[in-house]
Amino acid sequence: MSPAGSSRWSPTTEQLMILEELYRSGIRTPSASQIQQITTHLSFYGRIEGKNVFYWFQNHKARDRQKLRRKLSKQLQLQQQQLQLHHCQLNQDITNHFVAYPPRSTTQDFPFFNSPSLLFQGGAANTSEQALNCKWNVHNPQSNLVEKEEMTFCNYGWTLMDVNDQASSCCTRPLKTLDLFPLTTTRINEDCTTQPK
Amino acid sequence: MSPAGSSRWSPTTEQLMILEELYRSGIRTPSASQIQQITTHLSFYGRIEGKNVFYWFQNHKARDRQKLRRKLSKQLQLQQQQLQLHHCQLNQDITNHFVAYPPRSTTQDFPFFNSPSLLFQGGAANTSEQALNCKWNVHNPQSNLVEKEEMTFCNYGWTLMDVNDQASSCCTRPLKTLDLFPLTTTRINEDCTTQPK
């Protein structure tokens, strides 16, 4: 691929420090122009592309969330265990105080013992979700386009792509027949079912 | 945004027909060049951008899968119900034949009645997954780059972006101070914590 390059980007220490600082400062989903700026800036410290910056934030955010989720779920698990223990203790007490002799079998449990194990997935996820979904809106003075400032991923790629996209305006020059369209496309429902294998 | 345009693309009938035909013919995740071709071609029938094509395939594939999953899970559910019924019947039979008089309470269920509802998510997903994950590799004669032909989403966007990305090569011209980097970036760990609001 890239000459003398490995297949994937690995950030230099400086790049990483800067990225982390930006993250700490609140950036989570950088807009197109932000990515552009960051990339340009970081390219001073080593080879880097826009997508690297994009992915870095994507992953960092996700793994932050994930870490938080795990912590919460572990906490919950502990709480549950303690509750269970408490429950058990209570039950023991009841048994000791109100049931003088075993009711039928000493190995028999009380029904409320096998309480359903709570669903961490759902609960914890929602909690951490709300805790983390604080969006950060850039106040970019140069953007006088009235589009949503919360620019995204795809917009970035595609918007920039469209700069040299001749297909944006309805092109009237005779389209040369392309590989993908071997037949006239007006009678589509006939047998142009060229099955690729 | 676009002059006299609505906020989102809506495909013309022709465009839709072609897209569906292409989908039927096996295309699921069109490569960059494919998207380019398709877009160019479809732009003859109305305004369209590359991302529209990309999203269309993305969504169509996903919703196909989803539909299939639902069908399968419904089937399974039915099967489960029937099994349950069968089970119930069996239990009834057992009760009738082996228990002459009610054991403790007529409303009491047998423990194996509340069997765990099976996890459709896991099972069905995997099934439909395998059924749908038939990738389609283009045999594009014009690509003599030896990169993987299974090109993707981001590659598309970002690759094209990099065409006019001056930051790709390590730039040595003095970077003008950007909004995002108000201070020198070498001493990062000091207080450049400009909190955005």
Place this chain on the structure above:
DNA sequence: GCAAATTAATGATTTATTCAAG
């Protein structure tokens, strides 16, 4: 010390979910 073997991190893709226009 130092590679081969394992494991942990993390960059890059793909899939699922959600939002919102029409």
Place this chain on the structure above:
DNA sequence: CTTGAATAAATCATTAATTTGC
């Protein structure tokens, strides 16, 4: 309700740490 658009979660794949036997 359908579906284009966007975001988040899950997954894959490669690189860096780390361990292990010599």
